[in-house]
Structures are given as structure tokens and as C-alpha cells.
Amino acid sequence: MGVEGIGARVARKEDRRFVTGAGRYVDDMVVPGMKHAAFVRSPYAHADVKKIDVKAAEAMPGVIAVLTGKQLKGDGIGNLICGWMIHSKDGTPMKMGAWSPLAVDRVRYVGDAVAIVVAETKGQARDAAEAVEVTYREKKAVVDPARALAKGAPQLHPEAEGNLIYDWEIGDGKAVDAAIASAAHVTRLHIVNNRLVPNAIEPRAALGHYDKAEDHFTCWTTSQNPHVARLVMSAFYNVAPENKLRVIAPDVGGGFGSKIFIYPEEIVCLWASKRTGVPVKWVADRTESFMTDAHGRDHVTEVEMAFDKDNRITALKVDTIANFGAYMSLFSSSVPTYLYATLLSGQYNIPAIHANVRAVYTNTSPVDAYRGAGRPEATYVLERTMETAARELGVSPAELRRKNFVTQFPHQTPVIMAYDAGDYAASLDAAMKAADYAGFSERKKAAAKKGKLRGIGMSCYIEACGIAPSAAVGSLGAGVGLWESAEVRVNAVGTIEVLTGSHSHGQGHETTFAQLVAQRLSVPLDTVSIVHGDTDKVQMGMGTYGSRSGAVGMSAVFKALDKVEAKAKKIAAHLMEADEADIVIENGELKVAGTDKKLPWFQVALASYTAHNLPAGMEPGLKETAFYDPSNFTFPAGCYICEVEIDPDTGVTEIVQFVAADDFGNIINPMIVEGQVHGGIAQGIGQALLEGCRYDPASGQLVTASYMDYTMPRADDLPSFKVSTSNTPCPSNPLGIKGCGEAGAIGSPPAVINAVTDAIGDNDLTMPATPLKVWTALKAATRH
Amino acid sequence: MSDVSLVVNGRKVSGTVEDRTLLVHFLRENLGLTGTHVGCDTSQCGACVVHVDGKAVKSCTMLAVQASGSTVTTIEGLANGTDLHPVQAAFKENHGLQCGFCTPGMIMTSVDMIARHPEGLDEATVRHELEGNICRCTGYHNIVKAVLAASKTMAKGSKGRAKAAA
Amino acid sequence: MYSLNYHRASSVADAVKLAKKGDDVKYLAGGMTLIPAMKTRLSAPSDLIDLGHIGELKGIKVSGKNVTIGAGTTHAEVAANEKLKAVCPAVSDLAAHIGDPAVRHKGTIGGSIANNDPAADYPAALLALDATVVTNKREIAAAKFFTGLFETALKDGEIVTAVRFTAPAKAGYEKFRNPASRYAMTGVFVAKGKANGKDDVRVAVTGAGENGVFRSKEIEAALSKKFDAAAVEGVKVPSKNLMSDIHASADYRAALVVVMAKRATAKANS
Incomplete structure (x- = not known):
């Protein structure tokens, strides 16, 4: 069907309400008798809670109730859980520390909630929240994941000795070590994947309404999966049985993963509505979002890639520490394991792979899936390593990749995944053509004449979407079907x-x-x-x-x-x-x-x-x-090329062109697919050049807690993107669709950093490559 | 408490609010005009942009009582009945929005931008002028495209009108 | 935001009278810095006196080379004023790049300088232009007006009513914006004017100093020899007393002062 069916560039049906201001988000909902909530949050990264005195707050104007964790526990509300079981290599289950929706004895990160105030207005609720007197005894905090594993580090949870949640592995370690020992060349890198704050522009919000007559709860919440929210709140948090709990996620203003998880606030608002007899609404302000939305990434990795004398990859060894923050968020455990290590074969034939992943607690916001979830981390490790290997071996980065591409399908990798279809060379060729890769050296010369440093970098990513089948993910530890x-x-x-x-x-x-x-x-x-x-x-x-x-x-x-x-x-x-x-x-x-x-x-x-x-x-x-229930994952793949120009005087990186050539299988609406790619690339460029969540290492305070300090990509930070798709249909679903939502965020960071490091000739640069870092690197280079 | 009187989207409105009430909260909570959004606390995201006395301002950075006596246009007042404003139409046609949360502010900023640049716009200018509006979904690519398209449509429209008048 | 009492002043005299009422009174101009600070509860005035409706504070007068900008004039108005553009385009250019369009529609020159945010743009212009700050009580030289971080020579209840300066022969402003906040992380205003009949080069730096805006003797010396971008090349600016934060070290800021000075000079000469 031409104009409206599959493959048509149809303008969106939902847009009329959004462009006229008629969208309905949680904060737009009004229920008769509705009151407003503010949370009392820990100003410390790590402290014992000695006493909570609510008297003064209760006496403030407009205050209806001030409720604490003790009351919540008394009413039988359960702890938050992580729903994906991972076993360490010694066979022991992951060590999950208790996470109460309102902390009772101990707070473990700045922003940890200890009480809720319900009042007539939002302003009154905040005024009273400040009047709640909490006596803390501050403890030493740790925010760096490697330091959290060291002897003598502050301990977060009695359940997790040494702050270690699990020590997990995948692949054949012996085969990998043997291949590395006999390799013609080994490329080694220390790689940091910076912590990001998702920053959906709509802050999280919840409106809990208990209907006494029906003994029934309704929760309006900013959720990507209202049914899972209902299931988890019912089965684990004892909020209400499923038939007595309705969850509504109306228009939701972006999620990027951060709105998958069930957070303390929706649970507490529902419970507080029953306790107070009034509907209770909470809307995060941006700083609360920075403090309490689940963050993304935060990996530290040592990688070794072995090559034979023909530059074919013989083995890959990866050792990663993943920072989980103060508590295990809903799907946190799966991100650095089955969503990360299983993608470490990339687009390449790699006979032996071994990955070891240690997950650790620190006094920071919980970390969970953020656009790409594990796959950007895997792609960054691989594609930074490939680019570095090409530089070390003195060969073209494109040809080194091409030589190692998987070309026969189906292809079984050494790390679970069985790739069903793809044409990686087609995307590489398309991207190189669109970027006029061959003309780069001329452009570099022209830039040099203007005093600019020009660099080019690429990234060939693969990802896995539509995680399934349910029986398979169940066998890997998932608590739900997919x-x-x-x-x-x-x-x-x-x-x-x-x-x-x-x-x-x-x-x-x-x-x-x-x-x-x-x-x-x-x-x-x-x-x-x-x-x-x-x-x-x-x-x-x-x-x-x-x-x-x-x-x-x-x-x-x-x-x-x-x-x-x-x-x-x-x-x-x-x-x-x-x-x-x-x-x-x-x-x-x-x-x-x-x-x-x-x-x-x-x-x-x-x-x-x-x-x-x-x-x-x-x-x-x-x-x-x-x-x-699908029979397999889908495997979107593609090639991204980024070209940058750097001003050596200021360290500013300008992206002069960005090319994406993706294979998403069949496409329903190209306009929407392109939009997804644009947004993903913007987030990937954000990670590579702008965004970095920072905690003060001594106090554990969140340094980047607003847009004053956390650099969000703005219109003038980005170029227009050149995107194209090729379409090898996915054989495992009837529509041949692979999925396009995360590709941009997965493929772009290494392309950008490969370009920046190419331009400045310093391969050690970490993300985000801010002007300060680039300038510092250039200055150090001239001093040598 | 103070009395606030405004003309909002052509309608006279009034209310009594706490002096600390921001214009955005008056619009949303007192008038039920929930198209204007709040996305940050530091006056940077621009989801709250409305026009006060014909100029784009951040309604989260103005007290309601401070605006009293002014004429305000919000996203709800932009369309002419069921006919979308050219900027609204361009955002829809060019897929300049995804989740829709930043969209009202983006559109109000764009309308103001186009009005201040009757000579026309180029990509660099649009990107610079969007400095005070943050979008997390679109990567701005299609927003920029939409603003440029609307600017062209509106220039044609005004020329058409000028011709008709002449 | 905490509770407060709002008062709308009809004149400067009325504002002064209103200011005597509360215990912790603040004047509200455009509110582009004050209101965000109040929203995050960092600033908690008991009373706000709104100066936004006082006609006598608005407007730009240009007579020959003499420029007077009313304190209540918005950045957008300063940026768009044709007479000012003709005699001192550097100030128009500076105003056109403060914040974003919505901020420029509300923010005022008086509010900006009275607040003296170390990352604000106008203080650099005023210092480099040897401007005079006019208040309801007196006239203060820019050099004496900016006294430290968020500190000025203004006394309790005193209101900035205008800023006055003589347009120099040449002037230019260039800033490096903080990547996140977009405030000036280092901004340099260069001006080549006359003092006592002689050439007088003044270079003021904002966004970088631990004590707010300051003059760079090193760059002034270089530009006094020859007012040319090339003259700034290789000048060393000490990093002592420069701010250091996650976005910029003191060394980086020192380097940026030189780069921005170079670019500002090139603009001034263009």
C-alpha cells in the first residue's frame, strides 16, 4: 500500500495533540482532592540515619502528613528488587543488598529518600520537607568502582562483601590466553565508559490514588512498561494485588531506558495515598532527576585483542568493572553481562573470546539500562580497539575491519549469539561513499591551512534487539518473559x-x-x-x-x-x-x-x-x-563515520560531518526510523564529547546535578546527519524488522572518539572529549 | 497572595495566587493550560517558553504577578481553530518532534525566531537561536528542518499577502 | 522558591520607598539570574521590588560618542539598537550573545551588573570601556563598582539607573562559553579609546577571575604597542587567581584569555 502502508513516510497521527499543547503527561493529570508530595532526601552519600523528627514539619502550613520508612515497613511494603539473576563464576547467586523505598537505617547515595511530605501545594510540601529533622552520622563514601573493590573501602551492604555483587565470566579463557600468547600482534587498551544521566526532558512523575470504596489503587506514572510496573509492585512490593492496581502511563516525555524501572517514588505515592486518604502527586524537579533517575554506562575495562600475521583477529580478552551505584536497579544485572559481553564479537569472526565482569556497589545513583544498555559499552570496547589496532599495524581501519567481517550466515559467535543475517560490507561501503572517505586527506590538508586539526573515525557496530525467546532469557536468569x-x-x-x-x-x-x-x-x-x-x-x-x-x-x-x-x-x-x-x-x-x-x-x-x-x-x-515470542534476537548493524575539526587554540571539536549507514531490516516508516537514528546519534555524540556525570570522589556529592554543569547536547553542538539504510530482512520475525531505537547511541561514540584521537594523535583520550581535555592533551603533546 | 490579571490567548483571565507562583504554574494549574511544560529548574531547557507581550520568554523564570497586566500567548493559542499555525504544521510534516514534551517550547521559540528574522533563516542561525531549548529525542536534525521550512512558508505567505494588499 | 512578598514599583523613588519595608529586600529587574536562584532556594528574599515597569529606567541615548543605556534596557534592546550599533557595535554584539533569545527578552543591563555574576558578560564591557555606573544616589566608575564575586559597590537600597560610556575608536568582545551552562567561561573585551588625549587600551576579562571581572595588564601592554591580533600571540597570562572547575582549569582559562583577546581584537579591527 503506497501512501499509508508499510514503507510509507507518513506524518505522525499523534503529532496534532503534541504541537497544539494537548498532550497529556502525568503532571497534567488532576484528580479531585489531589495533594502534592515532596521527598526528604539524603544530603550525604553514605550515612547512618540516627533519628527522624517530623514534628516541626507536621506543624507547617498545609501539611497533611509526613511519613517515614519505618511506617512504610510497618505496612509491609517490600524492598525494591533486581529482576534478573546472575550467578558468579563460582556458582553463587548475585549479592543483592536491601533497597527500601524509604531508607530506614542507612542512606547510600546523595538523594536517597528517607521521608515523604504530603501537603496542599507543592511549595508547602517542599517547605515542610526542609523542616524534617534527620540526624545522620556520616560515613566514608566511595564512588569509584575500582576503589570500591579495594581492601578497606567503605562497605555499602552487609549482603555484598567487598562491595562485589557478582564476578561473572563468559567464553573460553584458556583458549583466549593461548591465542594471545602466540599472537603476531596484541593491541591492549584501558577503556573508560563514562557515566551518563538519561535526561528525558519530562521529569519522572507519579500520581497515586487510593479509592477506599473499591479498595483499589490507580497509579499514573512516567513508565515505559506499565504492566511490568503493576506486576512488580504487586508481586514484590506488596502495594496491592494486581486486580486492585491499575497503572496508567499516558503520554510520556521520553524514556531512553530510565523509565523502564520501578522507582521508590511511585510505590511511596500509592502507599501514601492510602495512608492519607488523598490522591498524592509527585513530580521530580530536574535536580531530583539527576540524583535519582537510574544512570547509564560507567564501565572500566582492560581489553586485549590478538591478531595473527595476516591481521586476522585470533582472540579477544575483556576484563570489566561495572559500577552499579548504591542499589541494584530492576534490570541492572543484565546490562554488563548478557547485553554486553554477548555482543563482544561485533561484526567480526573472532575464534575465541573471554569476558570477565565484576559488578560493584558504590555510593552513587543506581545504574541501569540507558539507550543501548550494554551494547554501546561493547561497541566502544571493540571499535576503539579495532581503530587502535589498525593504527598500530599501520593498515587502513576500514580494511582491517573488512578483512575480519563475518560474511557467512548464520554465524555462531563464541559468546552465545547466533547472527542470522547481515551484510556488513554493504554498510561499510555505503558509509565510506557517503562520507567521501577517499577525499579525506585533501580535506585534512585544507583544514591544516586554516590552522585546524581534522580527523576521521569509523565504527562498525552490531547490536541485539528484541531480546528473546522467553525460554532462552529465562535460562539466562531473566525474571520475566520477553x-x-x-x-x-x-x-x-x-x-x-x-x-x-x-x-x-x-x-x-x-x-x-x-x-x-x-x-x-x-x-x-x-x-x-x-x-x-x-x-x-x-x-x-x-x-x-x-x-x-x-x-x-x-x-x-x-x-x-x-x-x-x-x-x-x-x-x-x-x-x-x-x-x-x-x-x-x-x-x-x-x-x-x-x-x-x-x-x-x-x-x-x-x-x-x-x-x-x-x-x-x-x-x-x-x-x-x-x-x-520471537525465536531469536534481531541483529541490526551498520557503519558510522565521523569527521571532526579541532581548534587547537581552544580544544573545541566541531563535527563537520556524521554519516550513518544502518541495516535495520524492513522498515515501516522511514521518516520515523531516521528520527530514531538522529536522536540516538545525538546521545552518542553527547556521550563522546559533552556528557559526563561526575561525583566528588571524597564526599560523594553529585557535581553535575543540573544543566548548569551537565552538558546536554544543544542544537548548535550538532551537525545535520547523513543517514541511510540498507535492508537485509530479519528472518526471525514475520515482518523482517530488526529495530532501530538504539543504534545511533551504540554506533556513534567510538566513531567520534576515533575521529578526535585521529585528529590530535593522542589515543588515550577519554570520553567526554571536552575542550578542556582536548586542549590539555594537545598541550602535553607539544611539550614532549 | 496577589491578584493576577492577564489576557491569555485572547481571553481575559484573573486569579489570586501566592506571590511566589511562577507564570508557568499559573498557566498550568490555575488556567489548565498544560501545554506549557517544565523540564528543568535552571531556566535552560525552554520547555516553558510562551510569548509575553509578543516576545518569547521562559515562563518558569517569571512570577505570575510580575506578568500581571500582560498579554500572553501559549501553545494552545497558536492554531487558528483547526488550522495549525505554519510552524506547528512544519513540525508535524518534518517529524520535528518525538515525545512531544519539549515541542511546545520549541514551537513558541521558533515562531518568535521567524518573526525576528523576516529576511529568512539559515541552518547556522536556527541552531544558534535554539540555544535555549533542549530536546533529547530528535538530535535537532528535524527541528532545524522544520523551522527552515516554516520560515520559507511564512515568507511566501506574507509576500502573498503583501501582493494582495498592493 | 520560598514565600515572598512582591511589590511593583512605579518609579525609582517608589522603589526606594518600597525597599524600606521588608527585612530582606531584593530588587527584581529581568529576573534571569535572581529567579533561578530563588527557585533552587539559594536566594530567599522576603520581599521583591519589581523594577520592570519603571519607564525612566528604559532606553538608549546616543549623542555623538556618548552612550547612555538605561538600567532597565533588555539585552535584546541593546542588541537591536541601530544608533548604538553605529558607534559601538561591540556592545551590541555582546548583548546579542548573552544567554538565549528568551533570556535576552527579559534580562537587563542593570540587573546583570548589579548582580555581578563572575560569568556575566557586561562587567567586562563596562570595565574595558571605563564606563560610569549611574545610581539613584551617585556615579561610580566601573573599576570601583565591581568589587568581587557577586559583590558591587552598591549600598542597601541603592538602584542602578543607567550605564554611561564614551564609545571607543575600536572595541571587540569574544567569549568562550561554558559548554553546559553557556555562561562566559572566559570572555575578553578589548577597547582602544582615548584618555587624556592619548591612546588608551583597556582589556577586561570576565568568567575567569576568582574575584570576578579584572583587567589583563599583560594583554593591555601587548595591545598598547600595536592594536593587532598578532600582537597578542605568545603573551603569557598568569593562571594565579583564575577559577578552576570541572569545565576549565586555571591554566586552560589563562590560555583562553589570550585566545579570546586575539579574536576580540580581530573583531575590533574588522
Whole structure:
């Protein structure tokens, strides 16, 4: 279908409400009697809580209640959990320290919540929060993950001796060591993957409403997966049984992973609503977001890559320390293990790989999945190493990569993944052509004449999306299945509703999902509505993260459409007295092929609901549900090239061109896919050049706690991007979709740093490559 | 407490608020105009941009009582009935938004920007002028495209009107 | 933000009278620095006197080379004023690059200098232009006005009403912005004017000094010999007394002073 179906560049259906200010976010929700909450948070990175005196606060104007962790525990509210079990190499389970939604005896990071104030206005709640007197006994803090493992380091949790959560490995260590020992060349690097703060522009928010008459809770929350939120709050946190808890995630202003997790605030707001008898709303301010949103990345890695005399990779050895912060967030344990180490083969044939990962507690905000989750870290390790190896070996970075590409599919890597399809050389060629790679040396000369240092860098990434099948992830420790559900309702008037367990917070599902339906049922896009984000409306679902909504969520819709189509054809055949096999769907109608007999959708739908004349034994109605569990991950891949110009006087890096050539398999809406790539690249460039979350090493204070100190990419920091796609369809889902949400953030950081290090001739530069760092590196170089 | 009177989107409104109430909170909470958003505490993200007396300002950095007596236009007042303002239409056509949270501020800033540059805009100018608006979704690529497209459409429109008047 | 009492002043005299009422009174001009500080509860005045509606504080007068800018004039108005652009484009250019467009619509020159944020732009211009700060009580030379971080010579209740200066023959401003906040991390204003009938080169640096805006003797000496960007090449500015933070070390700031001075001079000569 040309203009509205699969592959069409359709303007988004949801945009009208957003461009007119009619979007409905959690902070826009008003419930009669609603009051406002403020949290009392620890100013210390690590301290014992000796006493909490709420008297003065309770007496402040407008205050309804001041509630503490003791009361929360007394009411049986449970601790927050990490839902993915990882076992250390010695077979012991990961060491999870207790995380109470309101800290009782000990606070472990700046921002750890100790009490909630509910008041008539937000201002009054904040005034009173300041009046809560908490007596702390400050303890020594540790923020650096390597230091947290050292002897004598401050200890965070009695459950985790030495702050070690797990010491995990994957691959064949002996084979790797042997290959390194006999290698013609070994490239070694120390790599730091900087901590990032996700910074969705909509701050997190929660509105908890307890309805006494029904003994029922409703929670409006900024969530990427309301059903998982309900499941976890019910099963582990004892907020309410599932049938007494409705979770609604309305319009959500960006997530990037940070809104997957269930945080203390939504639990506490629900509980506080029951305690106080009023609906309780909390909206984070930006500094609270900086302190308490789950952060991303924060790895320190030693890597060794071995080559034979023909420059073929023979082995890869990786030793990583992953900083988990003060508590284990919901999916934290999976990020530096199954989302990281399993991608360390990259696009390359590597006969032997070994990765060791130690996860550690520190007195910092919890760390969990952030756009890419593990895969950017793996790609950064590999692609920095490949570029460095090419420089050491004196060969072209492109040709070293090309020589080692996987070219036969399926391909089994030594680290679990079985790549199903891809054409890595095609993306490399496309990117090099788009970037005029061959013309770089001329451009470098021209830049030098202007006094600028020009550099070029590339990155060939692979990632895994649509994590599945459920049985496989279950065997690896996941606490949930990773299927998706869909229900397609063809209404009696012929309009169509699709209920999906995926959740859109910027991805445009209301358009792309509708495009699929429009294509399959041959109906206008306007007649299709997508319903999501409400546990009372939508059957169980798993939400949106890991670029899974296209490959998994839409495949579920596809399967439900199969059922709808089959039933509709049966009804149409019956009504038109034709053979079911002769019914075709065209132009919004069900036709008998080769005849002029036809019925519009609404007549078939109406017939299904009047049920006056249905085939014998057929149930009335035209509504079908499907749960789709993929048979494999999908493997998007691509090549990114970044070209920079550096001003040696100031150390400022300007990105003069950025090229992305991605293979996402089949594409539903190219405009939306490009938008996803643009946004991902911006976040990747942000990581590479601008963003770095910093804690004071002595006090554990968050130094970058607002946009005054944390550098967010702004319009004038970025160029326009040159993006293109090639499409080798994914064989493991019916739509051939691979997923595009994270690629930009995964592929771009090493391309940028490879370019910057190329320009300045210093390979040790760490992210973010700020003007200060680049200037300092250049200055050190001239001094030598 | 103080009385606040404004003309918002062409309508006279008034209310009594605490003196510390910010304009953005008055718009959102007293008037129910929730299209104007708050994304930061340091007056940098621009999600709260509205027009006060015809100029783009950050409504999170102005007290409601300070604005009293002014004329305010918010994102809700931009479209002409069901006809989108050219900047709104350009954002939609060019996919200049994803999650939509920064969008109202982006659009209000862009309308102001285009009005201040009747001579037209280029990419560098648009990027510079967007300094006070942060978007985390789009990488700005399509926002810049949308602003440039709207600027062109509006220039054509005003020339058309000028011709018609002549 | 803490609770406060708001008062709208109709004139400078009215503002002074209103200021006598509260225990911790602050004047509110554009509010572009004060209101963010109040929102984060770092500043907690009991009373705010809004100067934003006082007509006598607004406007720019240019007579020959003599420029008077009313304290309540916004950055956008300074940036757009054609008469000012004709005699001292460096000041228009500086104003056009303060903050972002929305900030420039509200922020005022009086508010900026009275606050004396060490990363504000105007203090560098005033110091390099040897400007006079006019208050409701007296006239203060810029050199005496800026006394330290967020500190000025203003007494309790005193209001800046205007800034006055003589446009120099040549002037230019260039800044390196803090990558995160976009405030000046190092900004340099160079001016070549006349004093006692002789050439007088003044170079003022903002965003870098531990005690706020200061004059760079080293660069002034170099530019006094020849007012040319090349003259600044190789000048060493000491890093002593320069700020150091996560975005810039003192050494880096010292280097930036030289680079920005070079570029500002090139602009002044263009």
C-alpha cells in the first residue's frame, strides 16, 4: 500500500495533540482532592540515619502528613528488587543488598529518600520537607568502582562483601590466553565508559490514588512498561494485588531506558495515598532527576585483542568493572553481562573470546539500562580497539575491519549469539561513499591551512534487539518473559482498535502500528486507533525498551491480524457463498477473486457482531489476541563515520560531518526510523564529547546535578546527519524488522572518539572529549 | 497572595495566587493550560517558553504577578481553530518532534525566531537561536528542518499577502 | 522558591520607598539570574521590588560618542539598537550573545551588573570601556563598582539607573562559553579609546577571575604597542587567581584569555 502502508513516510497521527499543547503527561493529570508530595532526601552519600523528627514539619502550613520508612515497613511494603539473576563464576547467586523505598537505617547515595511530605501545594510540601529533622552520622563514601573493590573501602551492604555483587565470566579463557600468547600482534587498551544521566526532558512523575470504596489503587506514572510496573509492585512490593492496581502511563516525555524501572517514588505515592486518604502527586524537579533517575554506562575495562600475521583477529580478552551505584536497579544485572559481553564479537569472526565482569556497589545513583544498555559499552570496547589496532599495524581501519567481517550466515559467535543475517560490507561501503572517505586527506590538508586539526573515525557496530525467546532469557536468569501481546478489534462499524503491550514515549507507535494494520487490512490509516499504556485497557504486555516494539510488538499485531483476517475471510466467504480460499482483501473490501462480489469491512464486522448469519459453530465477534515470542534476537548493524575539526587554540571539536549507514531490516516508516537514528546519534555524540556525570570522589556529592554543569547536547553542538539504510530482512520475525531505537547511541561514540584521537594523535583520550581535555592533551603533546 | 490579571490567548483571565507562583504554574494549574511544560529548574531547557507581550520568554523564570497586566500567548493559542499555525504544521510534516514534551517550547521559540528574522533563516542561525531549548529525542536534525521550512512558508505567505494588499 | 512578598514599583523613588519595608529586600529587574536562584532556594528574599515597569529606567541615548543605556534596557534592546550599533557595535554584539533569545527578552543591563555574576558578560564591557555606573544616589566608575564575586559597590537600597560610556575608536568582545551552562567561561573585551588625549587600551576579562571581572595588564601592554591580533600571540597570562572547575582549569582559562583577546581584537579591527 503506497501512501499509508508499510514503507510509507507518513506524518505522525499523534503529532496534532503534541504541537497544539494537548498532550497529556502525568503532571497534567488532576484528580479531585489531589495533594502534592515532596521527598526528604539524603544530603550525604553514605550515612547512618540516627533519628527522624517530623514534628516541626507536621506543624507547617498545609501539611497533611509526613511519613517515614519505618511506617512504610510497618505496612509491609517490600524492598525494591533486581529482576534478573546472575550467578558468579563460582556458582553463587548475585549479592543483592536491601533497597527500601524509604531508607530506614542507612542512606547510600546523595538523594536517597528517607521521608515523604504530603501537603496542599507543592511549595508547602517542599517547605515542610526542609523542616524534617534527620540526624545522620556520616560515613566514608566511595564512588569509584575500582576503589570500591579495594581492601578497606567503605562497605555499602552487609549482603555484598567487598562491595562485589557478582564476578561473572563468559567464553573460553584458556583458549583466549593461548591465542594471545602466540599472537603476531596484541593491541591492549584501558577503556573508560563514562557515566551518563538519561535526561528525558519530562521529569519522572507519579500520581497515586487510593479509592477506599473499591479498595483499589490507580497509579499514573512516567513508565515505559506499565504492566511490568503493576506486576512488580504487586508481586514484590506488596502495594496491592494486581486486580486492585491499575497503572496508567499516558503520554510520556521520553524514556531512553530510565523509565523502564520501578522507582521508590511511585510505590511511596500509592502507599501514601492510602495512608492519607488523598490522591498524592509527585513530580521530580530536574535536580531530583539527576540524583535519582537510574544512570547509564560507567564501565572500566582492560581489553586485549590478538591478531595473527595476516591481521586476522585470533582472540579477544575483556576484563570489566561495572559500577552499579548504591542499589541494584530492576534490570541492572543484565546490562554488563548478557547485553554486553554477548555482543563482544561485533561484526567480526573472532575464534575465541573471554569476558570477565565484576559488578560493584558504590555510593552513587543506581545504574541501569540507558539507550543501548550494554551494547554501546561493547561497541566502544571493540571499535576503539579495532581503530587502535589498525593504527598500530599501520593498515587502513576500514580494511582491517573488512578483512575480519563475518560474511557467512548464520554465524555462531563464541559468546552465545547466533547472527542470522547481515551484510556488513554493504554498510561499510555505503558509509565510506557517503562520507567521501577517499577525499579525506585533501580535506585534512585544507583544514591544516586554516590552522585546524581534522580527523576521521569509523565504527562498525552490531547490536541485539528484541531480546528473546522467553525460554532462552529465562535460562539466562531473566525474571520475566520477553514476548509481546496484541489485540486487534474490528468494530461493528468497521473502525479498528489495536491494543498493544508496547508503550510509545516518542517512538510513534500510533502511526507505525496503524500503518501495519492499514497495509494488512487495506483500510485508511484514520480508521485505525492504537491503544496502549493502561493496564485496565490492554491485556498483559512487556513494554518498550531494547528496540523491541517493532520486531516483537508489531509481530504480535501481525499475528493477531492473521487471525482476524482468517476469520473475516470465513465470514465473507459464507456471506458471499464463495470459497474461503478465493477471498482477497483489497481497497478496504473483502472480494471474491475473479468476480465482482465484494463486501466492505464494516459489513463483515457488523455481520460478526449481529451474528445473524455466521458459519455454523463460529463464535460471534471480530476481535483476536496474539502473544508473540520471537525465536531469536534481531541483529541490526551498520557503519558510522565521523569527521571532526579541532581548534587547537581552544580544544573545541566541531563535527563537520556524521554519516550513518544502518541495516535495520524492513522498515515501516522511514521518516520515523531516521528520527530514531538522529536522536540516538545525538546521545552518542553527547556521550563522546559533552556528557559526563561526575561525583566528588571524597564526599560523594553529585557535581553535575543540573544543566548548569551537565552538558546536554544543544542544537548548535550538532551537525545535520547523513543517514541511510540498507535492508537485509530479519528472518526471525514475520515482518523482517530488526529495530532501530538504539543504534545511533551504540554506533556513534567510538566513531567520534576515533575521529578526535585521529585528529590530535593522542589515543588515550577519554570520553567526554571536552575542550578542556582536548586542549590539555594537545598541550602535553607539544611539550614532549 | 496577589491578584493576577492577564489576557491569555485572547481571553481575559484573573486569579489570586501566592506571590511566589511562577507564570508557568499559573498557566498550568490555575488556567489548565498544560501545554506549557517544565523540564528543568535552571531556566535552560525552554520547555516553558510562551510569548509575553509578543516576545518569547521562559515562563518558569517569571512570577505570575510580575506578568500581571500582560498579554500572553501559549501553545494552545497558536492554531487558528483547526488550522495549525505554519510552524506547528512544519513540525508535524518534518517529524520535528518525538515525545512531544519539549515541542511546545520549541514551537513558541521558533515562531518568535521567524518573526525576528523576516529576511529568512539559515541552518547556522536556527541552531544558534535554539540555544535555549533542549530536546533529547530528535538530535535537532528535524527541528532545524522544520523551522527552515516554516520560515520559507511564512515568507511566501506574507509576500502573498503583501501582493494582495498592493 | 520560598514565600515572598512582591511589590511593583512605579518609579525609582517608589522603589526606594518600597525597599524600606521588608527585612530582606531584593530588587527584581529581568529576573534571569535572581529567579533561578530563588527557585533552587539559594536566594530567599522576603520581599521583591519589581523594577520592570519603571519607564525612566528604559532606553538608549546616543549623542555623538556618548552612550547612555538605561538600567532597565533588555539585552535584546541593546542588541537591536541601530544608533548604538553605529558607534559601538561591540556592545551590541555582546548583548546579542548573552544567554538565549528568551533570556535576552527579559534580562537587563542593570540587573546583570548589579548582580555581578563572575560569568556575566557586561562587567567586562563596562570595565574595558571605563564606563560610569549611574545610581539613584551617585556615579561610580566601573573599576570601583565591581568589587568581587557577586559583590558591587552598591549600598542597601541603592538602584542602578543607567550605564554611561564614551564609545571607543575600536572595541571587540569574544567569549568562550561554558559548554553546559553557556555562561562566559572566559570572555575578553578589548577597547582602544582615548584618555587624556592619548591612546588608551583597556582589556577586561570576565568568567575567569576568582574575584570576578579584572583587567589583563599583560594583554593591555601587548595591545598598547600595536592594536593587532598578532600582537597578542605568545603573551603569557598568569593562571594565579583564575577559577578552576570541572569545565576549565586555571591554566586552560589563562590560555583562553589570550585566545579570546586575539579574536576580540580581530573583531575590533574588522
